[in-house]
Amino acid sequence: xxxxxxxxxxxxxxxxxxxxxxxxxxxxxxxxxxxxxxxxxxxxxxxxxxxxxxxxxxxxxxxxxxxxxxxxxxxxxxxxxxxxxxxxxxxxxxxxxxxxxxxxxxxxxxxxxxxxxxxxxxxxxxxxxxxxxxxxxxxxxxxxxxxxxxxxxxxxxxxxxxxxxxxxxxxxxxxxxxxxxxxxxxxxxxxxxxxxxxxxxxxxxxxxxxxxxxxxxxxxxxxxxxxxxxxxxxxxxxxxxxxxxxxxxxxxxxxxxxxxxxxxxxxxxxxxxxxxxxxxxxxxxxxxxxxxxxxxxxxxxxxxxxxxxxxxxxxxxxxxxxxxxxxxxxxxxxxxxxxxxxxxxxxxxxxxxxxxxxxxxxxxxxxxxxxxxxxxxxxxxxxxxxxxxxxxxxxxxxxxxxxxxxxxxxxxxxxx
Amino acid sequence: xxxxxxxxxxxxxxxxxxxxxxxxxxxxxxxxxxxxxxxxxxxxxxxxxxxxxxxxxxxxxxxxxxxxxxxxxxxxxxxxxxxxxxxxxxxxxxxxxxxxxxxxxxxxxxxxxxxxxxxxxxxxxxxxxxxxxxxxxxxxxxxxxxxxxxxxxxxxxxxxxxxxxxxxxxxxxxxxxxxxxxxxxxxxxxxxxxxxxxxxxxxxxxxxxxxxxxxxxxxxxxxxxxxxxxxxxxxxxxxxxxxxxxxxxxxxxxxxxxxxxxxxxxxxxx
Numbered sequence: 001x002x003x004x005x006x007x008x009x010x011x012x013x014x015x016x017x018x019x020x021x022x023x024x025x026x027x028x029x030x031x032x033x034x035x036x037x038x039x040x041x042x043x044x045x046x047x048x049x050x051x052x053x054x055x056x057x058x059x060x061x062x063x064x065x066x067x068x069x070x071x072x073x074x075x076x077x078x079x080x081x082x083x084x085x086x087x088x089x090x091x092x093x094x095x096x097x098x099x100x101x102x103x104x105x106x107x108x109x110x111x112x113x114x115x116x117x118x119x120x121x122x123x124x125x126x127x128x129x130x131x132x133x134x135x136x137x138x139x140x141x142x143x144x145x146x147x148x149x150x151x152x153x154x155x156x157x158x159x160x161x162x163x164x165x166x167x168x169x170x171x172x173x174x175x176x177x178x179x180x181x182x183x184x185x186x187x188x189x190x191x192x193x194x195x196x197x198x199x200x201x202x203x204x205x206x207x208x209x210x211x212x213x214x215x216x217x218x219x220x221x222x223x224x225x226x227x228x229x230x231x232x233x234x235x236x237x238x239x240x241x242x243x244x245x246x247x248x249x250x251x252x253x254x255x256x257x258x259x260x261x262x263x264x265x266x267x268x269x270x271x272x273x274x275x276x277x278x279x280x281x282x283x284x285x286x287x288x289x290x291x292x293x294x295x296x297x298x299x300x301x302x303x304x305x306x307x308x309x310x311x312x313x314x315x316x317x318x319x320x321x322x323x324x325x326x327x328x329x330x331x332x333x334x335x336x337x338x339x340x341x342x343x344x345x346x347x348x349x350x351x352x353x354x355x356x357x358x359x360x361x362x363x364x365x366x367x368x369x370x371x372x373x374x375x376x377x378x379x380x381x382x383x384x385x386x387x388x389x390x391x392x393x394x395x396x397x398x399x400x401x402x403x404x405x406x407x408x409x410x411x412x413x414x415x416x
Numbered sequence: 417x418x419x420x421x422x423x424x425x426x427x428x429x430x431x432x433x434x435x436x437x438x439x440x441x442x443x444x445x446x447x448x449x450x451x452x453x454x455x456x457x458x459x460x461x462x463x464x465x466x467x468x469x470x471x472x473x474x475x476x477x478x479x480x481x482x483x484x485x486x487x488x489x490x491x492x493x494x495x496x497x498x499x500x501x502x503x504x505x506x507x508x509x510x511x512x513x514x515x516x517x518x519x520x521x522x523x524x525x526x527x528x529x530x531x532x533x534x535x536x537x538x539x540x541x542x543x544x545x546x547x548x549x550x551x552x553x554x555x556x557x558x559x560x561x562x563x564x565x566x567x568x569x570x571x572x573x574x575x576x577x578x579x580x581x582x583x584x585x586x587x588x589x590x591x592x593x594x595x596x597x598x599x600x601x602x603x604x605x606x607x608x609x610x611x612x613x614x615x616x617x618x619x620x621x622x623x624x625x626x627x628x629x630x631x632x633x634x635x636x637x638x639x640x641x642x643x644x645x646x647x648x649x650x651x652x653x654x655x656x657x658x659x660x661x662x663x664x665x666x667x668x669x670x671x672x673x674x675x676x677x678x679x680x681x682x683x684x685x686x
Contacts (some may be wrong), residue, residue, distance in 0.1 A: 068586045074566075122582060149581060176504045203496070244499065244509035286509045288655045293506030327507050332483040332654075335507075363447035379507075 058115030068287040080115040080414035084108075091405040101349070109132055112174055116141070121186035123147050136354040138219075140194065152237060154203035158212075161196050161219070164236045165210030166251045168300050178327055178335070179373055180387055180409050184302070184343035185321025188254075189278050191308040192220035197233070208249065211237035216255045219350075230258035234276060245287070251280035255304050259315045274315040278304030309345070318347045333377045341369040352398030361402055365394040385411050429485050437465035442476020442489035443614040444593045446649050449516065449680045450489055456676060457667045465661045470593070473569025482506065484547055486661050488496045491569035491612070492576075496657065506654050513657075514648040515668050517683040519633030520573055521611045521621040521645075523601045530554045532623035532630040535644055539578050541608060544585025549606060556583055557665040562597045562609035563588040570594065573647055611636070613681060638683050649682065 030044070047212040089105035097103040104248050113132040119125060129141040131242040168184040170190040199212025216234035217224045220243050224331050234254060240249025256273040289295045303320035306313060321343035329335050346364035354360040371389040378384070387409045430644055440450050447470040454466035463647055471479075477498050494502075502510045522538060524530060533541075538563035540546040550556045563584050564571040575581060591597050591649065594611030601607040602619050613621070613633045623630035624644055637643035657665050667673050674684040 064586050071583070071586065286503055286507055288508060288511070291658050292657070293508045293654060294502070296507035329507050332506075389471075 005085060012198070016354065067141040075121060075177070076117070076119045076271070078115070078117055079416060080113075081413055082113050083111040083180075083413050084182065085111045085409060085410055085411045087410075089194070090407070090409040091403055105407075108196075111180070114140065123149055152202070152204075156201045158196070158201070160200060161194055162212075163193050164190055164195055164214065164218075164253075165199055165201070165212055165238050166236050166253060166278065167238065167280045167302060168249070168284060168298065175413065176413050178325065178337040178375070179339055179389075180385070180411055181323070182366060183323040183339070183341040184369065185299075185302050185319075185323065185341070188307040188319060188321070188343065188345070189280075189302050189304055190218075191311070192218045193218050195234075196226075196228075198220075199236075206241045206243055206247040208240045208242055208247075209239070210239075211235070212280055214255075215315075216257060218308070220311050221308060221313060221315075223270040229260060230273070231258070232256040232258065232273065233336060238280075240282075246283070246285050248283035249281075251278070251282070251302075253278035253280075253304065257313055259313075259317060274306050276306040278302055290328075292331055293335075296325075298327070299323065303347070314345075317345075319343070319345050320347050335375040335377070337371075337373040337374075337375075339371045339373070341368075341371070343367050343369075347398070351394040351396035353400040358397055358399050360400060361393045361396045361400045365396045368392045381414055381416060382414050383415075385409075385413070421641040437467045437484045438487065440489055440651075440664075440665055441469045441485035443473045443481045443491040443567075443649070444470040444474045445491040445518070445570050446516075447474075447488045449649075449677065449682060452676050452680055453664070453668050453673060457664050457673070459668075461660075461663065463565060464663065466664055468659075469673065472565060472567030473572070474567040477652060480510075480654060484536060490650045490652055491647065494570045494649075495650055502654065506656050510619065511653040511656055513651045513653075513665060513669075514685050514686055515518040515651050515665075516649040516674075516677045517638050517646065519576075519638040519646045519683075520570060520610055521609045521613045521633045521644045522608060522624075523598060523619045524608050524622055525601055525605045526620050527605050528554065528620070530622065531620075534627050535578065536627040538582075538622075538624070541578060542574070542584055542588065543582060544587055547587075555606075557606040560604050561585060561588040562600050562604075562607055563590055564594070564597065564611075565590050570608050570611060573645075577645060579649075588597075590680075611682075635683050648685070 025031075030261045067168060085397055086108050087106045092105040093103045097102055105361075108134050114129060114134070115131040116127065118127045123146055125143075125145045125147075127141055127143040128146070131138075131140050139161060143158050143160040145156055145158040148157075165171065167186070167190070169177070169186045170193045182190075195214040195216065195218045197208060197212050197214030212235070214234050214236055216232070217228060219225065223229070234253060234255025236251075236253045238249045238251040239246065241344050252274070255276040255278040258273050259270050260356035270354040280300065280302040282298075284296065284298045287295045287297070300324065301320070301322040303318075304306070305318045306315055307315065307317065307319055314340040320342070323339060325337060327337040327338045329336060344366045348363050350366040354361045354362050369389055371387060373387040374387055375385040387407075389407045389409075391405050392408075395402050435622035440454070449547045450468045454468050458464060458466055473488075473492050476490055477494060478484060479485035480488040481498065481501050494512065499510060502508060521534070528549070530549070530553060532564070536561065537546065537552045541561060542563070543563075546552060547559055548556065549559055563574075563585075566572075575584065589600070590659070591609075593601060597609035597611050598619055601609045621633060624645060625631075626642070631637050631643050633643050638646040651668070652662065652666060669685070674686065679685050
């Protein structure tokens with residue numbers, strides 16, 4: 001828009017200079033066609049140039065204003081993804097289970113319907129993410145962040161509802177994860193992955209450090225969704241290194257969980273605080289072993305006290321688990337992955353048969369899960385994956401037989 | 417019968433030596449250099465086709481991420497977020513190869529009497545805090561600021577290394593490609609623009625004042641790092657280079673390839 005001013009002005013002023021220079025020649029050979037315009041015509045042209053210049057300057061001002069508006073919108077970004085899923089579960093039955101919840105574990109569902117809005121200012125940023133599924137719309141992330149610009153250390157302070165800075169799989173986006181769901185150990189120690197609090201992040205060359213203070217209950221504790229039930233706060237953090245082909249870290253979690261009055265448990269266990277601690281190690285290696293595609297090996301170990309199972313806090317219970325994941329790309333569009341996942345929900349308690357029915361394993365027994373997955377990327381928006389997972393519960397007794405609960409999942413994902 | 421013929425032909429095509437072209441997409445700053453490399457390489461290797469397109473470093477890296485180019489040319493280093501996407505999608509950290517060196521030069525019109533500016537003066541001009549040449553020792557005239565599109569690696573480099581991440585002045589005019597910036601500055605007496613040193617012909621490159629020294633974006637100053645806006649020019653791949661892509665990159669880094677770098681106006685990497 002600016003260009004026309006500089007192009008037009010010389011063009012418009014050129015006839016005036018030309019007229020001034022050729023005036024004597026007009027006197028010598030005055031052809032009628034090149035006769036000098038009368039003074040009032042010259043004045044009119046000057047006024048017209050002045051008018052045009054004013055109009056162009058006004059346009060320039062409008063252009064700057066429009067550009068500022070466009071810049072504002074260019075900082076606002078929307079993204080999201082939908083995961084449409086069909087699952088076939090071996091242990092799926094009709095009707096309701098003992099708790100009154102549907103016992104059907106297979107069929108079609110919208111597992112995730114995410115929409116994220118993000119505004120990135122010079123120093124501050126806004127982020128809001130919701131999840132719309134057949135069961136309702138829930139808030140996932142609501143973050144207010146500010147970046148410190150002076151040190152070059154990439155220090156960012158974030159407050160709101162945000163992911164716990166713990167380990168690898170909790171932080172990894174479900175839209176990027178290879179398997180449809182997180183591992184058992186991560187689902188137990190980081191249910192919902194998010195909590196309300198404040199966290200500080202630092203990125204300096206290869207160093208990655210994050211620490212935060214959170215309510216501690218997360219977003220899936222059915223008794224305390226959206227609220228804290230005690231005055232204690234949990235401190236969660238991770239220190240790690242990222243060398244591009246290798247990344248690893250150590251995570252820690254220190255906090256307390258208050259058990260309020262509950263008619264279903266012994267009176268001496270209520271009205272007291274239980275430690276809610278975790279320690280974790282994670283590592284990811286990315287290798288160029290084969291000419292047809294990259295190879296990644298990822299592993300994580302977590303052990304701790306007090307975790308959640310089906311939205312209920314298991315106060316003071318110790319558990320541990322780990323997983324190892326191998327992912328291989330084949331060409332640009334195919335990906336295969338194998339995952340082994342181990343979870344011991346009651347460490348220190350030996351595997352045993354169910355006390356009420358010795359043909360079944362106890363719920364405290366260890367679980368091994370082996371999964372295989374194949375994904376085809378149609379483009380950078382759409383991918384389809386098929387996953388087969390075999391959970392193996394330790395039987396814990398000569399008569400006990402682990403229930404068959406293999407799961408086959410087909411998922412279509414569109415992401416923008 | 418016709419189906420069988422088609423099937424046989426489809427099987428034979430890969431055996432016939434008709435290889436898919438190696439695609440290089442990205443930096444507008446590098447497009448002339450990469451085209452020259454491609455022309456010379458294809459002369460020596462008639463069976464190989466190299467396709468070169470510009471669009472900006474960001475466009476090239478996006479194409480690498482969505483699988484529509486074999487090589488992304490970039491006048492800036494890959495961003496961490498881009499690298500994370502590469503790892504997430506392809507399970508590879510990517511492969512970075514520095515293929516040439518460059519100094520981002522600031523150009524003024526030949527009639528502009530100024531010969532140098534400090535980094536801070538350049539920063540203030542591009543932030544819009546200084547708008548008249550007289551404030552930096554020049555004539556009493558409004559500064560006409562030219563910049564690049566945000567998909568440009570040179571834009572990102574100047575934003576990160578000169579403006580410390582701040583936004584360019586809203587009055588800065590965005591032009592598509594360094595050639596367009598050079599053209600605009602050559603026509604506009606009070607203009608200022610920036611781009612690769614190779615484009616600095618026909619207009620005057622400003623020296624950058626560092627202490628008492630006036631440092632030009634010359635070979636020795638860029639290679640020694642004395643010039644404060646020196647940078648590497650890169651190729652990025654999803655994995656280790658193989659086959660024709662490897663042959664092409666080896667040529668770019670070879671002595672004849674690096675002679676082309678100097679001939680085009682950039683600086684050899686070694």
